[in-house]
Every structure is written in structure tokens, then in C-alpha cells.
Amino acid sequence: MHSQENNNSKESVNFIQSIIDRDRENNKYGGRVHLRFPPEPNGYLHIGHAKSICLNFGLAEKNNGLCNLRFDDTNPSKEDIEYIDSIIRDVRWLGFNWEDRLYYASDYFDKMYEDAVSLIKQGKAYVCDLNPEEIREYRGTFTKPGKESPYRNRSIEENLSLFKQMKDGIFEDGSRVLRAKIDMSSANLNMRDPVLYRIVKKSHHRTGDKWCIYPMYDYAHPLEDYYERITHSVCTLEFEDHRPLYDWLLSNLYSSELPQQIEFARLDLTNTIMSKRKLRILVEEGYVSGWDDPRLPTISGLRRRGYTPQAIRNFCNRIGVAKTNSVVDIRFLEHCIREDLNKNAQRVMAVLNPLKLIIDNYPDNLTEELEGENNPEDPSAGSRKVPFSKTLYIEKEDFHEDPPKKYFRLAPGREVRLKNAYIVKSQGFVRDEKTGEISEVHCTYDPESKSGGAGAKRKVKGTLHWVSAGHALKAEVRLYDYLLLSEDKKQEEEAKANFIDRINPNSLEVLTECLVEPSLANAVKGNKYQFMRKGYFCVDLESKTGNLVFNRIVSLRDSWEKIMKINQGKGK
RNA sequence: UGGGGUGUGGCCAAGUGGCAAGGCAAGGGAAUUUGGAUCCCUCAUUCGGAGGUUCGAGUCCUCCCACCCCAGCCA
Numbered sequence: 001m002h003s004q005e006n007n008n009s010k011e012s013v014n015f016i017q018s019i020i021d022r023d024r025e026n027n028k029y030g031g032r033v034h035l036r037f038p039p040e041p042n043g044y045l046h047i048g049h050a051k052s053i054c055l056n057f058g059l060a061e062k063n064n065g066l067c068n069l070r071f072d073d074t075n076p077s078k079e080d081i082e083y084i085d086s087i088i089r090d091v092r093w094l095g096f097n098w099e100d101r102l103y104y105a106s107d108y109f110d111k112m113y114e115d116a117v118s119l120i121k122q123g124k125a126y127v128c129d130l131n132p133e134e135i136r137e138y139r140g141t142f143t144k145p146g147k148e149s150p151y152r153n154r155s156i157e158e159n160l161s162l163f164k165q166m167k168d169g170i171f172e173d174g175s176r177v178l179r180a181k182i183d184m185s186s187a188n189l190n191m192r193d194p195v196l197y198r199i200v201k202k203s204h205h206r207t208g209d210k211w212c213i214y215p216m217y218d219y220a221h222p223l224e225d226y227y228e229r230i231t232h233s234v235c236t237l238e239f240e241d242h243r244p245l246y247d248w249l250l251s252n253l254y255s256s257e258l259p260q261q262i263e264f265a266r267l268d269l270t271n272t273i274m275s276k277r278k279l280r281i282l283v284e285e286g287y288v289s290g291w292d293d294p295r296l297p298t299i300s301g302l303r304r305r306g307y308t309p310q311a312i313r314n315f316c317n318r319i320g321v322a323k324t325n326s327v328v329d330i331r332f333l334e335h336c337i338r339e340d341l342n343k344n345a346q347r348v349m350a351v352l353n354p355l356k357l358i359i360d361n362y363p364d365n366l367t368e369e370l371e372g373e374n375n376p377e378d379p380s381a382g383s384r385k386v387p388f389s390k391t392l393y394i395e396k397e398d399f400h401e402d403p404p405k406k407y408f409r410l411a412p413g414r415e416v417r418l419k420n421a422y423i424v425k426s427q428g429f430v431r432d433e434k435t436g437e438i439s440e441v442h443c444t445y446d447p448e449s450k451s452g453g454a455g456a457k458r459k460v461k462g463t464l465h466w467v468s469a470g471h472a473l474k475a476e477v478r479l480y481d482y483l484l485l486s487e488d489k490k491q492e493e494e495a496k497a498n499f500i501d502r503i504n505p506n507s508l509e510v511l512t513e514c515l516v517e518p519s520l521a522n523a524v525k526g527n528k529y530q531f532m533r534k535g536y537f538c539v540d541l542e543s544k545t546g547n548l549v550f551n552r553i554v555s556l557r558d559s560w561e562k563i564m565k566i567n568q569g570k571g572k
Numbered sequence: 573u574g575g576g577g578u579g580u581g582g583c584c585a586a587g588u589g590g591c592a593a594g595g596c597a598a599g600g601g602a603a604u605u606u607g608g609a610u611c612c613c614u615c616a617u618u619c620g621g622a623g624g625u626u627c628g629a630g631u632c633c634u635c636c637c638a639c640c641c642c643a644g645c646c647a
Contacts, residue, residue, distance in 0.1 A: 012585080042646090074646095078647085131645090136644085139643060141643060143573085144574085145574095176645095177645055187575040188576075189574090189575080195644090198645035199645080214645095216645075217646070217647045237576095237640080237641065238640095238647095240576055240641075243576090263577090265578090270583080276647095318584085320595095321585095322578090322584090324584090324585090325641090326583080326585090328584055328596090329582085329597070331583085332595080332596045335595085335597090338608090338609090342609055343609095347606075349606095377610090418605090419605060419606070459605090463605045465606070533606045533608070556607095557608065563607080
């Protein structure tokens, strides 16, 4: 399916694959490999989820196994159908296929209820009347063992009857819970008689008002896995402490082919926010325009920004899978999208900050249709015609009246090549009297230097992109930058707490006076281009013919910018 | 001074007793009609620390240190 990925040499096997290898050798699960991606539908997916999606579906594919998509919808007070739709869309967009295996935890509520009854009958679960505060007190602390609930030793019959009454809605929210009877003095707090079921009189997005008791994650998850015959239940590190409970429940209820939980480190990225809670704050308090704001690391944000599924998958497959808490440099993500788009994006010329360039010796009313290569990395992409005339626009930063050292662009008396066109020589410039800014540059062209022509061999230091004034299209360009400023190591603690203070005030710069070449007139939403010398851009979903809007996905690497920074550092 | 984890270059990450892969970032160079892409070179005498076992230790043992997670009727 994605066989051309991971082109970079012998990939090393991650520790989960090693476990699978070992299990297959031992014929555990009869050689079956079955995973699942189990999101709770209470928010939008982000690139951290993409790591998990790629891991689970990828492992299944690699091992000739299966991977289910399963909604862990055990808490109706936090979940919503809106999220289900977005999650399905995102996983599919990433390129994964669960075939007919789309499941919901809520589909298993009856079975789960029966399993709870079974535990009660074994004397391994009981109905507890303690209120939430009391349960917390009875639980003890890290260093002090808990106390047994006074309701711990009710008879099986009484428990059965009480649990049925819980189900039947006889009791109020929070008045009773079903608990596992394990060990109140366990060093692992999760084993101190954990709550299995709680009363929540809330209608569920799928089961409606059928239930007023809902299973807790710790109870539901191992059962969901078992019902679906999952072999390897991959989750994140914070559930490591829950594994003994996962195993306790399954071994008390079932006996063969029990799934095993394996934990790995979740993805964290520099210069952005990954926590669902914080993402929600950004969206709900209006720091960004929505869940699909191109600055967000949500899948929908990345999609709108112009990231491709291929690039995201490559990223996820290359960051590694381990148990070390780590923070991946966002520049690695950028590397992955550049790598993809360099190969696949059509080149086009767009001037973001236009400066008029007049070729004094070019015929007044002539328009030449010049040939432009669509993608030097892919000859099969062909070429297109680009109109050229006497009056052009170039990038403001491409002319300097007093050029710094190593500046290869246009300056008084200097020559540059106009991409796909002619070599021009600057002959002077006009300054706007009011603003003092340079308003137009005059030059002459060398007719012999036309690209592809016999006299084109002459070398000049720089090449500029340009558009023809009479043919160019106006466009809005949104320049996106990192959502968050880099962390100041010294104030790391503080920075983490106040992520709002780290929001990059320049994360979005809107340019409304941009000019793009006419071939973009009917650019389709979602299409990606390389604006030569500037970066990769994507047609935004708000774009219309006559009112083009582009998002900057990522800039090109820019070694001139680096030289400038170094110069500044040296005081030049 | 409870339990569970993790510590390999600026950031990820291989490594499972025999002389520290790879990628990103960084620096240098070649070439170049994108200061892009490409190509070449440089970048851990050392694996959290200290002891020990061994001919040999990132890998085994002991002790120590640092960081992360856990006291929701959230997942």
C-alpha cells in the first residue's frame, strides 16, 4: 500500500515490532496480528494521533494483520458526533483503510454489562455507596495504603440486585459505583478497588437513553480489545500503570488469546501545542480561526495548510517509536513536506511584495510567451507559457540601492537573469517623494540572452522570479509561521504553564497585494505549488477565481537569510 | 524515604558483550537560469554518574543522580 515510503535504507525495527516478531515465532495468537486505533470522539485528531495511526495501521500492514478503527465512546458527557465525523475523515485522508471494521465501544455495552455481572458472581466486584470524596479518602495516598470500603463485603446477591438497580436508573448520578475488589493496599493506586461503572444519566450519541450506567476506560478497554480479538493493544506511556488492571480484568473473565497492552511515548513537537485541552482553548477563545486553522497541528489544520498525507506518514514513520519522552524538532516535519513537494509541486512565479521593473529598451507593446519548466525534478511535468513584457514586477527585496556583501541580486549597474527570460542590467531607480521608498527600477535587457537561445550561455550571479505587470493576477497570500515561539530554556517551567504567552504574534502575516502568473487563474483549492525562490504554497479553501488565496505551507530553505543573520551577528 | 517508566551528539534514534548506524539541524565545498533541489566533506575517543565483572561493557552486576507518569465516578 505505502511501499515506496521509508526509502531511506534499512529501517531499524522498533521494540513493538520486536514483540510481534517474538509472538509470531512462538505462534502466540496462532500467528495473528490484530491492532486497533481507539480514539475517544471528544476532539479533533492532531499529528500526535497520526503517529499512533501510522504505528497501528502500519504494524498491521507490515505483519499481514488487521487494524480496526474503534471509537472509545464510554463517556457521553464529553463526546459528540461532530468529532466522530472529523476523525473518520482524517484517518481516511491519511490513507488508511479499516474496511468493514469500524467499531464503537458503545456497541459492546450489553456484553460489558454481562461481564460485570460475571465478576460480581465471582465475588470480584461490588457496588459501593461511598461518594466521590469518600472514595478518594479511602483510596489513601502514594505512601499510605487505602482503607477498605464498608460496602466491600456485600453478598453477591445484594451486589447483583444493586447493580441491576443502577442499570435501571433507580439511583442518582454519583450515588453508587461498581468497583473491582482487588487490593486497597496495593502500591499501584489503580489496583485499589478501581471504579468499573458509574451512573451518568445522560443520553449517549449512539445508544440514546438506553443506559444510565457507563463503563470506565479501565474496564471497557481490555474488553473491547478482547471482543475484537486484538492481539497487541498499543497505547501511550501514561497507561503503563494501568496494565496490571488490564491484565487482571481479562484473566478473571477470559482465558485464551488475551490481548497484551504495549506502551510507547506519545509525540511532542517544538513550537506548537499538542494537548487536546490547550488546543481547545486556542480554538474556543479565538486565538485561532478554528480546528482547521493552518497554524494548528491538527490533521485538519495541516491539511488546510497544504501538508500532504504522504509527508505526514513519512514523518511519522521516521521519527521512531520508543519509550523515551522526547520532543521532535518541528523542522523535521518541515523537511518531510519539502521533500515531498520538491518532487511533486509545480513551479510557478509569484511576487509577494511587488516592485515595478521597467525594461527601457524593450518594445512597448510586445508580449512574448516564454517557456517555463513546470518541475525540474520531474521532466514529465512538462512546461507552460509565461507572458513577458516591458513592465514587470519583481520582489522588493531583490533590488538594493546599496547592496550588502555577497548580494547577488539587482543593484545599480548590476546584472541578473530573469528566470526563463533575459539578462537585465539595472540603470537606475525612482524614489517615491513622500515615502522615500524606491517605487520603480529601470533596466535594459540583453536581447541575445534569452533563455534557451544561442546567447543564453552567459553567466550572471543571480536569477530573479518576476511577473508581467499587464498579465499578472492579484492574490492574497497568508504567510504562516510557528504557532509558538521557541522555548527559553531558563524559563521552561513558566513557559509550559503559560503557553498563551508563547504564542507567536507573527504566526500569520496576510499579504494582499501579491501578484501571481496568469496560469494560476483557475487554481483549484488544495493544489500545491512552489512559488519559485519563496516556498511552497497551497490554494486555500476560501480561494475563488478572481480572488485567489494562498497559504504558505513552508518556505524554501534560504541560505541568503542565514548569511544575513550571520552578518547581523557580526555587526555588519 | 510508595509504585511504574526513561536516560546514546543541538533534536529524534539504531545498538541485545567485540572496536558508537541513520535522519533532522549545523558548518564547509562542488555545481546551479530557483542563494531551492542535487552531490561531496565535517560534526559522540564516548553512551546520566561512580564503582565492579570480563581479554573486552552503551550492552552484565551494584550503588547513586536526573527527568517523566500515577491519588478523575476522564481517556
